[in-house]
Each structure stands twice: as C-alpha cells, then as structure tokens.
Amino acid sequence: MNCELKKLSPDDGRDIYDMLQKLPKDENGFTNGCSGLTYEEFKKWLVKNNNMSNGIGIEEWMVPQNNYWLFIDGIPVGMGKLRHYLTDKLRKDGGHIGYSILLDYRNKGYGKILLKMLIDCAKDMKIDRLLLMVHNHNVTSIKTALANDGIIEKVDSKCHFIWIENKY
Template sequence: MELELKKLSPEDGRDVYDLLQALPADENGFMNPANGLSYDQYRDWLRFAAACLEQVGVVDGKVPETIFWLYEDGRPIGMGKVRHLMTEALLEKGGNIGYAILPSARGRGLGKKFLALLASESKQLHAGRLLLTIQNHNQPSIRVALANGGRIERVTADRHYIWIDP
C-alpha cells in the first residue's frame, strides 16, 4: 500500500471529483464545500480553493488554507485541510487541521496515517502547533489525534481541544 499527499490543484480531475461527491458536505463539522457541485462548478471551486493557497494573512475573516488529497495506490481516498493561521473563532471551532477519509476506506488505520502526513506537511506551511477541535461524540477522530501525540488541553460540553506538535 502506497500513501501519498497531493496538494489541491486547478488541474485535478474526475477522480478527485468522485471523492468529493462521496464525502458528505458536513460530517462532524468537517466541511466539504464541493459536495453536490456539478463538474463545471467543481472546476471553478478548484480555482477558488487554489487561490486560497496563495492568500497572505486573513481576508474577510478567512485564513489561508491548504487542501490536500490522500492517495492510496494512486486513488484519492481522503481530503485534509491545514489552516496556516488561527483566529479567535477558529480557536473555538475549526482549529488548524481537519481530515476526512472516504467512508468505504475507514477503519484500516488510514486516518492516523493521514494526520501524520498532514502534520509533517504543515511544517513547510509554518503553521506551528496544530489545534484540533473535535466534537465529543467523534471518538474515531479523537483516537486519530491521540495516536499522533495529541495532548488534550480541555474538554467542553461540545468539543475536545487537542494540540499536536508537528
């Protein structure tokens, strides 16, 4: 099994489109804005998301964000986001890093490996310490974070706040 991260590109094609249609639009707070788009709309969204990679500083409350695809043996099976900066709002909800694995590929340890790859990649983005804000019911994601050296800072009525030193 070969795992590889690829950065979102305006040139991404049908395989990434199919992944984005199979990942829910909102699952445990992980947002996939491309779910439900037509293929042409997806191509526009790719261009918009690629521009966010180049953004400097906070623009209209939005921080720069890099989206990655996790490929297993040449097939995209995961979507991950690394936010380069934190705002007050993201410190409460959102954090630096988010990930989702194709439902049919879950439970094989790929989530843990995906977060390790994203954390390693985040060093190049100078994102610093990484915050995950995980809903309390989302035990798989909490286990993924803890398996990657995550330290629980606090637990509120809604969320676990877990920090990772990449």
C-alpha cells in the same frame, strides 16, 4: 501499500471530483464545499480554493488554507485541510486541521496516515503548534489525534481541543 498526499491543483480531475461527491457535505464539523457541485462548478471551486491557499480572494474573517488529497495505491480516499494560522475565532471553533476519509476506506488506519501527513505539511510551513477540534462523539478521530502525539487541552460540551506540538 503506497500512500501519497497531493496538494489541491486547478488541474485536478474526475477522480478527485468523484471522491468529493462521495464525502458527506458536513460531518463532525468537516465541511465538504464541493458536495453536490457539477463538474464545471468543481473546476471553478478548485481555482477558488487554490487562490485561497495563497491568500487571494479570501474574506476578512478567513485565513489561507491548503486542501490535500490522500491517495492509497493511486486511488483518492480522503481529503484534508490545513489552515496556515488561527484567528481568535478559529481557536474557539475550527482549529488548524480537518480531514475526512471515504466511508468505504474507514477503519483501515488511513485517517491516522492522513493526519500524520498533514502534520508534516504544517512542519514544512513552520507551524509549531496545531489545534484539532474534534467533536466529543467522534471517538475514532480523538484516538487518531492522540496517536499522532496530540494532547487534550480541554473538553467542552461540543469538542475536544487537542494540541499537537510540531517540532521542526
């Protein structure tokens, strides 16, 4: 099995578009901003999100964020987001990392692979602690975070707050 993580590019094409149309619009707090867009709107979305990863055109309350695609044997099967840093608001509702795997590819260990790759990207960015906020009912993602050396800091009525120490 060949696993590859690719950072969003304005040149991404139909394979990424088709994958994003299959991901839910909003599931367990992970928002797919591309859901329901036309292909032309998707191309504009790519440019906007590429700019956002560089801090260009983001609103005051936002932080730069990179988007990544997980490819398994050349097929895009998932998406991950990595915020460069957290604000006080994102420490309470958001965290550093979000990810989603296409329904047909779940329960194959790809979420664990994707999270590990996102942690490695954070390491390259010198982010030493990562917060994941996982909805309480999302047992699979809680297990995935714990399998990637996550430590549960607290649990509230909505989420598990899981920190991952990122030694670089």
